[in-house]
Amino acid sequence: MAPQENSAHNSMIPSFIYSSSSSSSGIYDLIRTNSGMTPTKERIVIPAPKEKLEMYTPAFYAACTFGGILSTGTTHMAVTPLDLVKCNMQIDPAKYKSVSSGFGVLLKDQGIKGFFRGWAPTLVGYSVQGACKYGFYEFFKKYYSDLAGPEFSAKYKTLIYLAGSASAEVIADVALCPMEAVKVRVQTQPGFARGLSDGLPKLLKSEGAAGLYKGLVPLWGRQIPYTMMKFASYENIVEQLYKHAIPTPKEQCSKQLQLGVSFAGGYLAGILCAVISHPADNLVSFLNNAKGATSADAIKQLGMWGLFTRGLPLRIAMIGTLTGAQWCIYDAFKVFVGFPTTGGVTATPTPAKH
Numbered sequence: 327m328a329p330q331e332n333s334a335h336n337s338m339i340p341s342f343i344y345s346s347s348s349s350s351s352g353i354y355d356l357i358r359t360n361s362g363m364t365p366t367k368e369r370i371v372i373p374a375p376k377e378k379l380e381m382y383t384p385a386f387y388a389a390c391t392f393g394g395i396l397s398t399g400t401t402h403m404a405v406t407p408l409d410l411v412k413c414n415m416q417i418d419p420a421k422y423k424s425v426s427s428g429f430g431v432l433l434k435d436q437g438i439k440g441f442f443r444g445w446a447p448t449l450v451g452y453s454v455q456g457a458c459k460y461g462f463y464e465f466f467k468k469y470y471s472d473l474a475g476p477e478f479s480a481k482y483k484t485l486i487y488l489a490g491s492a493s494a495e496v497i498a499d500v501a502l503c504p505m506e507a508v509k510v511r512v513q514t515q516p517g518f519a520r521g522l523s524d525g526l527p528k529l530l531k532s533e534g535a536a537g538l539y540k541g542l543v544p545l546w547g548r549q550i551p552y553t554m555m556k557f558a559s560y561e562n563i564v565e566q567l568y569k570h571a572i573p574t575p576k577e578q579c580s581k582q583l584q585l586g587v588s589f590a591g592g593y594l595a596g597i598l599c600a601v602i603s604h605p606a607d608n609l610v611s612f613l614n615n616a617k618g619a620t621s622a623d624a625i626k627q628l629g630m631w632g633l634f635t636r637g638l639p640l641r642i643a644m645i646g647t648l649t650g651a652q653w654c655i656y657d658a659f660k661v662f663v664g665f666p667t668t669g670g671v672t673a674t675p676t677p678a679k680h
Contacts, residue, residue, distance in 0.1 A: 379663070379664040379665055381665070382464075382468050386464070386665060387461055387464060387465060388461075389659065389660060389663045389665060390460050390461045390463075390464045390656075390660070391457045391458075391460065391461030392457070392659065393460060393655070393656045393657075393659035393660055394456035394457045394458070394459055394460030394461055394656065395453045395454075395456050395457045396456075396655055396656070396659055397456060397460070397651070397652040397653070397654075397655035397656040397659070398452045398453060398455060398456025398457075398459065398460075398652055399448075399449050399450075399452045399453030399454075399456055400449075400655070401648050401651045401652050401655065402448050402449070402452040402648065403445050403448050403449040403452070404651075405644050405647070405648055406441070406442050406443075406444060406445045406448055407429070407432075407441040407442065408640060408643070408644045409444075409448070409513070409644065410432065410440075410441065410442075410443060410444065410513050411425060411428040411429055411432060411640065412637045412640050412641055412644065413510060413513050413514050413611050413615075414428060414431075414432070414513070414514055415428055415636065415637045415640070416607075416608050416611040416612065416636055416637050417514045417611055417612065417615045418514075419632075419636060425639070425640050435516070436516060440516075443512055443513055443516070443521070444508075444509045444510075444512040444513040444521065445521075446521045446522035446523070447505040447506075447508040447509040447512065447521070447522045447525065447526075448505070448509050450505050450522065451501075451502045451504070451505025451506055451508075451509065452502065452505075454498075454501040454502065454505070455498045455499070455501055455502035456498075456652075457501075458494060458497045458498035458501050459494050459495060459498040459553060460494075460656060461494075462493065462494035462497055462498070463490050463491050463494040463553075463557060465490075465494075466489065466490035466491075466493040466494055467486060467487065467490035469490075470486050470489050470490055471486055474486065483561070484558050484561075484562060487554075487557050487558040487561050487562075488554045488557075488558050490557070491553045491554045491556065491557035491558065492550050492553070492554050494553065495546075495549050495550045495552075495553040495554075496546065496550065498549070498553075499542065499545050499546055499549050499550075500542070502545070502549075503538065503539050503541060503542045503545055504526070504538035504539070505522075506541065506545060506610070506614065507529060507537065507538050507539075507540070507541055507614050508522060508525045508526050508529055508538075510541075510610070510611055510614035510615055511525060511529060511614060511615070512525045514611070514615045515615065532617075533617070540613065540614075541610050541613050541614045544606055544609040544610045544613055544621065545606075545610055547606035547609065548603045548606030548607050548609070548610055549603065549606075551602050551603050551606070552599045552602065552603035553599075555595065555598050555599045555602050555603070556595050556596070556599045556649060559594070559595040559598050559599075560591050560592055560595040560649075560653060560668070560669060561668070561669045563591040563594050563595055564587055564588070564591040564668070564669035564670045565669060565670055567587050567590065567591060567670075568587065568670040572587070576667075576670040581661050581667075584657070584661075584667045584670075585654055585657055585658055585661070585667065587667075587670070588653045588654045588656075588657040588658075588667055588668070588669075589650045589651070589653065589654040590650070591650075591653065591669065592649045592650035592651070592652060592653030592654065593646045593647065593649065593650030594646075595649055595653075596645045596646040596647070596648060596649025596650055597642055597645070597646045599645055599649060600638070600641045600642045600644075600645035600646065601638070601642070604634060604635075604637075604638050604641055605633045605634050607637075607641065608624070608628060608632070608633050608636055608637070609621055609624050609625075609633070612624040612627070612628065653668070656668070
């Protein structure tokens with residue numbers, strides 16, 4: 327009867343405590359008594375509970391939105407010195423002739439503090455933009471996939487990425503545009519204002535609310551192609567990295583390796599983003615710096631070659647690093663709250679039910 331008693335005793339203990347998984351959260355000693363009332367000690371392993379968080383729920387979209395704030399606002403603020411030199415090279419190429427001389431001129435004219443001029447509108451503007459960009463991208467990607475159906479969305483997934491990212495960026499730029507206008511003024515006109523707190527009221531007073539949005543169309547022209555390239559190329563690059571460069575399936579890779587792939591994919595996507603959006607970036611800088619200027623004025627002064635190339639090497643370095651860091655931070659936050667990293671798994675059409 328002793329074995330039966332012991333078996334009955336065991337049946338009262340949940341089966342998961344006998345797991346020998348290496349990912350367990352605790353090892354405990356269990357004291358038993360057999361039929362002869364002799365205490366025995368058994369070691370049991372209790373694995374860590376794995377909470378399964380559901381994709382495309384309000385919690386998922388909230389995590390994506392907050393991840394976008396963390397990844398976009400902080401990274402743009404961190405590269406303010408590069409952005410400052412780039413904007414001044416676009417506006418005053420006679421004075422800011424190259425990257426190296428640009429930093430020297432900036433240091434001489436404004437000192438060390440001058441390297442972070444405009445950091446506040448950069449942080450605020452790109453934090454709000456990042457929230458809309460990433461949060462709405464995940465929403466529209468799911469929305470358009472559902473509209474297209476599983477077979478079409480799997481076959482033409484790049485079109486889904488392009489449509490979702492473009493839709494998200496239209497909204498994100500409306501949020502960004504006022505801060506971008508203040509940022510460019512503060513960075514390229516040192517006497518205009520010290521920063522956001524006095525720059526925004528001064529711009530509103532001189533040009534009204536319309537002055538905050540006069541660069542919206544060129545901003546769309548810069549950011550929508552940029553974001554379409556950023557998301558579509560990233561999703562495809564990451565998929566190809568997992569398919570051809572990494573021998574292990576994504577779900578079996580460590581989180582550290584997955585985040586490394588996120589950074590690499592983001593950096594490569596960033597190079598493509600910089601090239602495709604650079605002409606519009608020159609237009610935005612020109613229009614926000616010159617009161618009453620038009621796109622035709624910018625093209626006439628810069629010329630087509632200048633429009634496509636002025637400040638481009640610096641922007642490639644800046645945007646490549648920026649985009650790689652953004653994807654890494656964004657995916658790290660998603661992993662932290664319990665969601666998978668972005669990209670790397672090709673959608674499989676769901677069989678039709680008969």
